[in-house]
Amino acid sequence: MWNMERVMSASPVIPVIVIDDLDDAVPIAEALLDGGLHVLEITLRTEFGLAAISIINQTFPEAIIAAGTVTTPEEVVNAQAAGAEFLVSPGCTPRLLDAAIAANLPLLPGVNTPSEAMLLRERGVKYMKFFPAEAAGGVAMLKSMAGPLPELRFCPTGGVNLDNAADYLGLPNVLCVGGSWMLDKTAIREKDWGAVAALAQQAAKLGKR
Numbered sequence: 001m002w003n004m005e006r007v008m009s010a011s012p013v014i015p016v017i018v019i020d021d022l023d024d025a026v027p028i029a030e031a032l033l034d035g036g037l038h039v040l041e042i043t044l045r046t047e048f049g050l051a052a053i054s055i056i057n058q059t060f061p062e063a064i065i066a067a068g069t070v071t072t073p074e075e076v077v078n079a080q081a082a083g084a085e086f087l088v089s090p091g092c093t094p095r096l097l098d099a100a101i102a103a104n105l106p107l108l109p110g111v112n113t114p115s116e117a118m119l120l121r122e123r124g125v126k127y128m129k130f131f132p133a134e135a136a137g138g139v140a141m142l143k144s145m146a147g148p149l150p151e152l153r154f155c156p157t158g159g160v161n162l163d164n165a166a167d168y169l170g171l172p173n174v175l176c177v178g179g180s181w182m183l184d185k186t187a188i189r190e191k192d193w194g195a196v197a198a199l200a201q202q203a204a205k206l207g208k209r
């Protein structure tokens with residue numbers, strides 16, 4: 001079992017994967033792993049999410065797989081059954097947190113205000129997704145949160161890309177960032193897995209400063 005600190009420290013970048021064609025699941029995961037990204041978030045945004053988690057989990061046991069866009073207790077149960085090792089959510093509710101605790105699965109819940117972060121801290125949560133990072137104030141907002149809430153650690157996601165990722169990774173309260181920029185839509189449509197691997201490699205070179 002991975003705890004959240006280990007998961008978030010395992011890779012500077014967590015690719016956020018949306019599977020539109022189940023046949024793409026294995027080659028996309030392979031390209032990301034080849035590029036050096038081994039923590040993979042597979043969203044439940046499409047009907048193929050759970051099946052993709054299952055097939056990637058079976059094909060690449062070395063990958064650390066998160067289910068993303070987990071918003072309901074039912075999805076917690078389904079993601080665990082599919083083989084997800086941790087969960088990522090754009091926000092959080094008491095029921096969702098209770099379900100993750102009951103399943104004994106680490107959850108990275110989304111927040112973007114001090115009050116949301118404080119409510120989760122009251123429940124013992126220290127690691128959070130900062131979402132949607134750019135729209136919610138970006139680097140400046142996280143810097144402001146570090147003053148009153150210095151013990152919290154974030155994975156900013158939403159609008160993060162190769163140009164701004166290093167700024168986030170330079171913050172003391174950021175352990176990693178999440179993003180979809182390495183999953184170039186044209187490359188995926190053209191099944192240009194080498195291009196995805198190259199983008200992943202570029203992302204994997206980003207590190208904590």
Ligand SMILES: O=C(O)C(=O)C[C@H](O)[C@H](O)COP(=O)(O)O
Nearest residue numbers: 016068069090157158159179180
């Ligand atoms: O699906 C979810 O659970 C989300 O919370 C949204 C994703 O994290 C972002 O869509 C990734 O952001 P981009 O890198 O801007 O594409």
